[in-house]
Amino acid sequence: xxxxxxxxxxxxxxxxxxxxxxxxxxxxxxxxxxxxxxxxxxxxxxxxxxxxxxxxxxxxxxxxxxxxxxxxxxxxxxxxxxxxxxxxxxxxxxxxxxxxxxxxxxxxxxxxxxxxxxxxxxxxxxxxxxxxxxxxxxxxxxxxxxxxxxxxxxxxxxxxxxxxxxxxxxxxxxxxxxxxxxxxxxxxxxxxxxxxxxxxxxxxxxxxxxxxxxxxxxxxxxxxxxxxxxxxxxxxxxxxxxxxxxxxxxxxxxxxxxxxxxxxxxxxxxxxxxxxxxxxxxxxxxxxxxxxxxxxxxxxxxxxxxxxxxxxxxxxxxxxxxxxxxxxxxxxxxxxxxxxxxxxxxxxxxxxxxxxxxxxxxxxxxxxxxxxxxxxxxxxxxxxxxxxxxxxxxxxxxxxxxxxxxxxxxxxxxxxxxxxxxxxxxxxxxxxxxxxxxxxxxxxxxxxxxxxxxxxxxxxxxxxxxxxxxxxxxxxxxxxxxxxx
Amino acid sequence: xxxxxxxxxxxxxxxxxxxxxxxxxxxxxxxxxxxxxxxxxxxxxxxxxxxxxxxxxxxxxxxxxxxxxxxxxxxxxxxxxxxxxxxxxxxxxxxxxxxxxxxxxxxxxxxxxxxxxxxxxxxxxxxxxxxxxxxxxxxxxxxxxxxxxxxxxxxxxxxxxxxxxxxxxxxxxxxxxxxxxxxxxxxxxxxxxxxxxxxxxxxxxxxxxxxxxxxxxxxxxxxxxxxxxxxxxxxxxxxxxxxxxxxxxxxxxxxxxxxxxxxxxxxxxxxxxxxxxxxxxxxxxxxxxxxxxxxxxxxxxxxxxxxxxxxxxxxxxxxxxxxx
Numbered sequence: 001x002x003x004x005x006x007x008x009x010x011x012x013x014x015x016x017x018x019x020x021x022x023x024x025x026x027x028x029x030x031x032x033x034x035x036x037x038x039x040x041x042x043x044x045x046x047x048x049x050x051x052x053x054x055x056x057x058x059x060x061x062x063x064x065x066x067x068x069x070x071x072x073x074x075x076x077x078x079x080x081x082x083x084x085x086x087x088x089x090x091x092x093x094x095x096x097x098x099x100x101x102x103x104x105x106x107x108x109x110x111x112x113x114x115x116x117x118x119x120x121x122x123x124x125x126x127x128x129x130x131x132x133x134x135x136x137x138x139x140x141x142x143x144x145x146x147x148x149x150x151x152x153x154x155x156x157x158x159x160x161x162x163x164x165x166x167x168x169x170x171x172x173x174x175x176x177x178x179x180x181x182x183x184x185x186x187x188x189x190x191x192x193x194x195x196x197x198x199x200x201x202x203x204x205x206x207x208x209x210x211x212x213x214x215x216x217x218x219x220x221x222x223x224x225x226x227x228x229x230x231x232x233x234x235x236x237x238x239x240x241x242x243x244x245x246x247x248x249x250x251x252x253x254x255x256x257x258x259x260x261x262x263x264x265x266x267x268x269x270x271x272x273x274x275x276x277x278x279x280x281x282x283x284x285x286x287x288x289x290x291x292x293x294x295x296x297x298x299x300x301x302x303x304x305x306x307x308x309x310x311x312x313x314x315x316x317x318x319x320x321x322x323x324x325x326x327x328x329x330x331x332x333x334x335x336x337x338x339x340x341x342x343x344x345x346x347x348x349x350x351x352x353x354x355x356x357x358x359x360x361x362x363x364x365x366x367x368x369x370x371x372x373x374x375x376x377x378x379x380x381x382x383x384x385x386x387x388x389x390x391x392x393x394x395x396x397x398x399x400x401x402x403x404x405x406x407x408x409x410x411x412x413x414x415x416x417x418x419x420x421x422x423x424x425x426x427x428x429x430x431x432x433x434x435x436x437x438x439x440x441x442x443x444x445x446x447x448x449x450x451x452x453x454x455x456x457x458x459x460x461x462x463x464x465x466x467x468x469x470x471x472x473x474x475x476x477x478x479x480x481x482x483x484x485x
Numbered sequence: 486x487x488x489x490x491x492x493x494x495x496x497x498x499x500x501x502x503x504x505x506x507x508x509x510x511x512x513x514x515x516x517x518x519x520x521x522x523x524x525x526x527x528x529x530x531x532x533x534x535x536x537x538x539x540x541x542x543x544x545x546x547x548x549x550x551x552x553x554x555x556x557x558x559x560x561x562x563x564x565x566x567x568x569x570x571x572x573x574x575x576x577x578x579x580x581x582x583x584x585x586x587x588x589x590x591x592x593x594x595x596x597x598x599x600x601x602x603x604x605x606x607x608x609x610x611x612x613x614x615x616x617x618x619x620x621x622x623x624x625x626x627x628x629x630x631x632x633x634x635x636x637x638x639x640x641x642x643x644x645x646x647x648x649x650x651x652x653x654x655x656x657x658x659x660x661x662x663x664x665x666x667x668x669x670x671x672x673x674x675x676x677x678x679x680x681x682x683x684x685x686x687x688x689x690x691x692x693x694x695x696x697x698x699x700x701x702x703x704x705x706x707x708x709x710x711x712x713x714x715x716x717x718x719x720x721x722x723x724x725x726x727x728x729x730x731x732x733x734x735x736x737x738x739x740x741x742x743x744x745x746x747x748x749x750x751x752x753x754x755x756x757x758x759x760x761x762x763x764x765x766x767x768x769x770x771x772x773x774x775x776x777x778x779x780x781x782x783x784x785x786x787x788x789x790x791x792x793x794x795x796x797x798x799x800x801x802x803x804x805x806x807x808x809x
Contacts, residue, residue, distance in 0.1 A: 006636070183486050185489035188489065420650075422649060422650050426649065459496065459499070463499070463500060467503070467507075470642055470645075471645070471646075471647070471648075471652055472649045473647050474647055475646050475647040
C-alpha cells in the first residue's frame, strides 16, 4: 500500500481510530494485523519471507542472551548469516550471476546460469537491517531480548516504517510498544501536519520532477549537456523530496499514534561538507553503517590509511545496499572517494581560505561549501539514477557539451524535457516554499514564532498545503524511489 | 479529545467549503469555454445546439461534414455534434444529452464506419467530461470505462485533482481573463491538410488487413436508437462517408458490418447512403489520411450529400433543389 494511495486514505484513519479505541493490551495485535494488511497489499506471498526473518531474529536473540563466550559468537553468526543470505538471494543473486557471466564471457568461458529475475520483496533491505541491528545489540548486551513474539514482530513490521524506514534501533522503538499512548491532540495535529508536508513534497515536487527526469534519463543520447545537467539537478531535488517526503509521512503516521521514530533527513543540501551531508541524509542508514560496519572496522581510531580504507569500504557497501547494480557501487565509491579527498585536502583548503580571506567571511564560506557539496552530490546522483554504467558514462561525457545559456536555448531545452511554463511556475513556487520551511526549521526562534501564531494563520497554511496537493499534485500513484531497495 | 474533534470537524467543514467554491468556479468557467473539448458539450447543455439537422458521428463526422453547406442546400439549420475519437456509444450519449436540453431535430445524419460498433478501451480525452459529471447521461456514458470513481462524483474538486492547467482555464473563463475558442464552426472544422504517411505506416504493420470488432450490444443500441427516432418522428439517415479505397479494402469483415447497417436501415425504413465507393475514395487529393477528408474533400462531400438529401426530402425537385 502506498502512502499516496486512496487505500491509505482509508487505512490510516481506520487503524488510528482502532488503536485509540482498543485497550492497551490488544494494541500490538491490531498493529501487527494492520502491518500485515499494509505489507500484503504489494505481493502477499512475500510476507512469508518477512516472517522467516522475524523468526530467525527472535530465536537468535533469545539464545544469544542466554549464552556466553564463543557460543555467543556462533549464535550471532547463526542469526546474522541466514538474514544476509536471504538478502543476498533476493537482492544480489542475479547481479552476482550476471557479473560472473560477464567475467566468464570476457575470458571466453561458458557460464550456464542465466538471469532468474527474482522480484525483490518490498522493503527487504530495510526490515532485515532493522532485525540485524536488534540481534547485534542483544549480542553486545545493550538490549534485552524481546520475549513477546508478537511485540517483536510488530517492532520489525511496524507499518509506517516497514517498507522504507527509518531503520529503527531497538533501543528507540521496541520499548515504545509497551508504552501506553493516550490521545494527545497537539501530538496528533503535529503528526498530521508532518504527513501533509511529506505528501506535498512527494506529490507536488518529486512526482512532477520524476516525469522530466524519466524523459531525459530514458534517452540521454537525445539530450544536450544543459538538458542532462538540468535533469540531474531535478533528480537531486526529486530524490530528496521523494524519500524525505516518505520519511515525514512515516514519522507523522507513527507520531499520531504516539510513537517517536528517528529523524531521517535534516536539510541535507544545506550541508557545507560531505561528512556533514552524511549526517543529514538518510540518517537512519548512515548511522546504521557507522554503528555496525565502520566502527567495528576500526573507525578513525586506526592508522590514517586504515581509516580511509574503512571509510571507502563503508560507502562501497552502502552503495551496494541501495541496489544490485554497478551504478550503485560506483555511487557509493564516489562518496567514499569524496570523503577521503576531503581528508587529503583539508590543509590545502584551510590555507586557501586564509589566503583568500574567506575565513573571515563565515557565511560566504559556508555558502560556497554548500554549493560545492551540492555539485559533488549531484555528480554522484548521475550514477545512482542511470540505468547502467554505460549510460552513466555517456551522460558524464555529454554533460560538458552543448551548453548555451541563451534564454531561447534554455527554453528549447526545457521544452524538449517536457517542462511547460506552468511546471516551471509550480516548481519554483513549491521548491521556494520548501526552502522557506527549511529555513524556518533551522531556527528555533522562527519555529516558536510559528507555534505562537494565531490559529487562522496556521490553518491557512494547512489549507494551502491541502489545495496545493489537490491542484498541483501528481496523482498517478507513483511509487517511492526507495521502495525498490 | 472533544476539542480535537470539534476543531477537526470545523477544519474539514471549512476545507469542504473552499473546495466546493473552487469546484463551482472551475466548472462554471469551463462550462463557458469554447475550446475544442468543451465547445459542443457546452452548446448542448446550454441549449444552444438546437438545429433542424443534427449530425452525429466520430472525428470522421466533424472533419468531413460541413453543417453550413448541408444546411444551405436544404435551407435548414444544422449542427455537427461529431465526438472526437469515440464510436457509437458515446455518440448516442451525446445525442441523449442534446435531447435533454435542445429541441428535437427534424433530421439526424448518423455517420458510420466499420469502427462504429466497437468500443474503445480508454476514456480518451477524459478532461472533456469533467464539468458534466453531475449529468446522469454523462455518468452512465463514462461508467463502463471505470476511469472515474465515487470520489470524483461525490467530493468537491477531487475530479480536477492535479489538473492545474484546466483549473487555471476554468478560473480564467469565469473571471473573463481569457476566453478559449477553437476553429470549429457549428461543430465542423475544415482540415487544410495534405495526404500524410499515416496510412503507409499502418499498411506496413497490417499487411493482411484487420478484422474489425463489432459488439452485439452496440448493434442493439443502434437498433433501439433508430426505433426511438422513428417513434419520435425524427428522420434518420445513415451515412458512410468516403474512406480511402485501399484502407476500405483492408477491413476483412467489412461486408459483414455493412450488412448490419443495411439490415437495420431496411428494418427501420431509413436511408443508408454509402459513399465508400464514391469516386472521391480513389484520390488522396481529398483526404489527409485514409479515414479523414481534408477541406477540399469535406466541402465536396458535404455538397454532394446535401444534394442527395435534397433529392431524398424533395423527390419531385423541391424549392431547395430548384434554387440550386
